[in-house]
Amino acid sequence: MQVAVIGAGHVGLVTAACLARIGHDVVANDDDLAKLEQLRAGRPWFHEPGLPELLAETIAAGRLRFTADKGEAVRHGQVIFICVGTPSRADGSPNLQYLEAVAREVAQALPAGSFRLVCEKSTVPVQTGDRVAQVIAREGPPAADYEVASNPEFLREGSAVHDTLNPDRIVVGTDTQRGTTLLAELYRPIVEATGCELLATDRATAELIKHASNAFLATKISFINSVARVCERSGADVELVARGMGLDPRIGVHFLKAGAGYGGSCFPKDVAAFAHRSAELGVDFGILRETARVNLAARQRVLDKVRDALWHLAGKRVGVLGLAFKPETDDLREAPAMDVVRGLLAEGAEVIAYDPVAGDQAVDLLPEIKLAPEPLDAVEGAHALVVMTGWPELTQLDPVVARERMAYPILVDARNALDAEAFGRAGFTVIGVGRPVRNALTPAWR
Numbered sequence: 001m002q003v004a005v006i007g008a009g010h011v012g013l014v015t016a017a018c019l020a021r022i023g024h025d026v027v028a029n030d031d032d033l034a035k036l037e038q039l040r041a042g043r044p045w046f047h048e049p050g051l052p053e054l055l056a057e058t059i060a061a062g063r064l065r066f067t068a069d070k071g072e073a074v075r076h077g078q079v080i081f082i083c084v085g086t087p088s089r090a091d092g093s094p095n096l097q098y099l100e101a102v103a104r105e106v107a108q109a110l111p112a113g114s115f116r117l118v119c120e121k122s123t124v125p126v127q128t129g130d131r132v133a134q135v136i137a138r139e140g141p142p143a144a145d146y147e148v149a150s151n152p153e154f155l156r157e158g159s160a161v162h163d164t165l166n167p168d169r170i171v172v173g174t175d176t177q178r179g180t181t182l183l184a185e186l187y188r189p190i191v192e193a194t195g196c197e198l199l200a201t202d203r204a205t206a207e208l209i210k211h212a213s214n215a216f217l218a219t220k221i222s223f224i225n226s227v228a229r230v231c232e233r234s235g236a237d238v239e240l241v242a243r244g245m246g247l248d249p250r251i252g253v254h255f256l257k258a259g260a261g262y263g264g265s266c267f268p269k270d271v272a273a274f275a276h277r278s279a280e281l282g283v284d285f286g287i288l289r290e291t292a293r294v295n296l297a298a299r300q301r302v303l304d305k306v307r308d309a310l311w312h313l314a315g316k317r318v319g320v321l322g323l324a325f326k327p328e329t330d331d332l333r334e335a336p337a338m339d340v341v342r343g344l345l346a347e348g349a350e351v352i353a354y355d356p357v358a359g360d361q362a363v364d365l366l367p368e369i370k371l372a373p374e375p376l377d378a379v380e381g382a383h384a385l386v387v388m389t390g391w392p393e394l395t396q397l398d399p400v401v402a403r404e405r406m407a408y409p410i411l412v413d414a415r416n417a418l419d420a421e422a423f424g425r426a427g428f429t430v431i432g433v434g435r436p437v438r439n440a441l442t443p444a445w446r
């Protein structure tokens with residue numbers, strides 16, 4: 001099938017490459033010429049495991065092309081995916097101007113008399129599709145034959161290629177059988193290979209499924225972070241509480257990881273946008289305000305723990321391990337680590353940070369950060385070490401060597417990512433999240 005993808009970012013580029021991978025003929029458009037140049041050379045402009053290989057394969061096979069010309073993409077695509085950003089405004093509402101601009105351009109390029117499915121893949125508030133349809137009705141040719149559909153995206157950065165080719169579910173929201181049939185045909189190779197459910201709904205329901213899913217997952221994280229606070233006051237261990245809860249299949253183990261809270265380009269903005277849209281519809285979705293409040297407090301707690309351990313931060317050297325909002329990505333949007341680093345710098349600390357892929361971008365945003373090429377370089381002479389992103393490679397850090405290199409053996413593990421017992425035995429005071437502070441005198445747990 002001929003497919004167009006507008007917006008070659010974290011969602012659009014992965015979607016384009018994966019659809020090309022399963023045999024479709026894809027043209028991707030972006031309005032950023034520098035990104036397009038890089039993409040044509042087969043190089044993604046962000047870090048995503050497996051994506052460079054997939055680009056190389058699909059470009060070489062002639063099934064994926066890039067164009068700066070939106071008209072060319074629209075004329076090519078029987079299905080036209082809109083994948084541009086929908087960032088937050090200050091009041092929590094999403095900024096849908098990019099979406100409107102793209103809808104207008106798509107409308108103007110729609111050929112008359114040939115059916116096209118214009119599909120929102122960007123995350124949008126419920127009923128945004130009505131607006132998109134209105135724009136196309138006003139701006140498109142009178143004889144345009146089209147439908148606006150919603151096909152929300154559930155991929156996770158860091159495993160985006162795998163998630164797209166092995167989804168838990170595919171949601172297609174259309175208002176006609178013709179639209180559903182087209183999207184079912186588009187995704188047939190994935191559905192057949194994985195057996196995943198393709199859930200067909202009306203457009204508004206599909207839009208709502210995405211916001212409700214992200215808001216629910218974010219609420220799970222804020223819930224366990226609140227439990228973590230109770231654990232810290234009572235001596236209980238949140239890791240075991242979460243395990244004990246998660247063994248109940250009605251609860252499940254996923255997204256019950258206490259830490260520095262969620263970040264990234266989706267959860268914070270989607271929680272805010274869902275609350276905002278609900279309020280517009282006359283529904284006070286108070287849980288979501290609390291979810292967001294607890295999430296920001298989790299970042300503040302990390303800073304408080306470092307200050308509690310060091311008394312004053314001014315003149316102290318703090319090693320920070322991990323800057324990206326989660327492992328396996330270089331995405332710094334709404335990264336908890338960046339807020340914590342800002343706080344440390346504001347109080348006069350010197351920050352030496354290590355991240356396997358996001359370091360250079362972090363320095364672009366905060367030039368005061370000193371970059372450590374290796375984790376051990378972040379440890380050197382540090383008065384405290386703070387783990388902000390649970391990169392798997394950090395578990396290789398040898399506590400004995402780290403202890404020797406540090407000024408004070410203090411570990412604030414904001415992700416409960418390192419082996420607290422091993423660091424405790426090596427002489428560290430280990431301040432995790434929702435678990436008792438450990439040191440060399442703490443008896444072994446079990």
Ligand SMILES: NC(=O)c1ccc[n+]([C@@H]2O[C@H](COP(=O)([O-])OP(=O)(O)OC[C@H]3O[C@@H](n4cnc5c(N)ncnc54)[C@H](O)[C@@H]3O)[C@@H](O)[C@H]2O)c1
Nearest residue numbers: 007008009010011030031032083084085086122123153157
């Ligand atoms: N990142 C994720 O993990 C994720 C997951 C699911 C859903 N989403 C949603 O998908 C949407 C896109 O998110 P993203 O992370 O891919 O954003 P992104 O910023 O990575 O990519 C957006 C791309 O659109 C391009 N663009 C902007 N305006 C354009 C225009 N007028 N014409 C052509 N291209 C244009 C940008 O240059 C950029 O390359 C958002 O609504 C987001 O909420 C994101």
